[in-house]
Amino acid sequence: MNSVIIFLPRAVTIEDVARELAAVGKVSQPAPGAVAVEAGHDRVRLDQADDIARYYDGSELGVVTQVLGEYTAFTAEYLDIGLVKQVIQVAANRWPSVIDDDHGTMLPGGQFLELLATRPDWDWRTGSPGTGPTGG
Numbered sequence: 001m002n003s004v005i006i007f008l009p010r011a012v013t014i015e016d017v018a019r020e021l022a023a024v025g026k027v028s029q030p031a032p033g034a035v036a037v038e039a040g041h042d043r044v045r046l047d048q049a050d051d052i053a054r055y056y057d058g059s060e061l062g063v064v065t066q067v068l069g070e071y072t073a074f075t076a077e078y079l080d081i082g083l084v085k086q087v088i089q090v091a092a093n094r095w096p097s098v099i100d101d102d103h104g105t106m107l108p109g110g111q112f113l114e115l116l117a118t119r120p121d122w123d124w125r126t127g128s129p130g131t132g133p134t135g136g
Helices: 013-019 058-068 081-095 109-118
Strands: 004-007 024-030 034-039 042-048 071-078 098-100 107-108
Touching: 004 013, 004 042, 004 058, 004 081, 013 034, 013 042, 034 058, 034 071, 034 081, 042 081, 058 098, 058 107, 071 098, 081 109
Parallel strands: none
Antiparallel strands: 004 071, 004 098, 024 034, 034 042, 042 071, 098 107
16 A cells, blocks of 8 residues: 555544545545545545654654644555545645655645646656655
């Protein structure tokens, strides 16, 4: 499994995310604090990640707090990059956000969406665009 970390404003709950993801596919709640979305044979599971800060250095968290102030983080585990891109688009279009592709690029949601729009074939697992505050 691969992971993307989606940082959203503190007020956003997993239930809020689940409601928005209904536009992408069938939504279920596999565990408390988690939501899964399925479309075709693909599935993305999001878990609220309350302890995520320990995995980031101060400059990375500075990007998050500059954009969002207090935040809630969700890890999105996926196999298919197409569906996770849809999940990112839903979240970043709905709320202020910071997206970390876990492969060297961490950007405010709007900038991440711009990157997806200009490079629709981009697969960050095999190559980073090399842009952004922590771009690789």
